[in-house]
Amino acid sequence: MNAVRPIAVKLDQNTRDRLKRLAQARDRSTHWMLREAVAQFVDREEKREAFRQAGLQAWEEFQASGKHVTHDEADAWLARLEAGEDADAPECHD
Template sequence: MATTSVKLSDDISTRLRQVADSKRRTPHWVMVEAINRYIEQEERKASVYADALISWNEYQQDGLHVTWNEAKSWISTWGTTAEKEAPKCHK
């Protein structure tokens, strides 16, 4: 396990300690939790971006798509008794 040093302002350090105390955790635990959540969030963003790039490249090749209104109309029926089939892609 690696050890990393982080310089915190007095204000952040105080706030960190307050959050840790309120959760009955150590400041170390709060920092590790925050770093893990941040990394997971950034990894999800990167994954969404990569998927969007793949979709954009596919669209550039074949032109197939659904319009926003078609997608919105379909999504608005989710979870209802009138749920629609997904719209078909078209040029």
């Protein structure tokens, strides 16, 4: 089991007051609110970083292969999906 260790976060008084009011409104402790906020932030930022890395990888693959789809091809595919069709993605080409 991982040990839970405290960490200090310095907040200005306005933010502390806002956090306290929100915690009271939600019937939660400020500690719970901070832990939840940090957990949500880390989850969101990990997803954002994974998305960024996937984009960089796709760019590197394009640079190496030149394979792509045109804007019109992608737009037509997305329009079919939006219309509820079960459409396969267009084939990449040089």
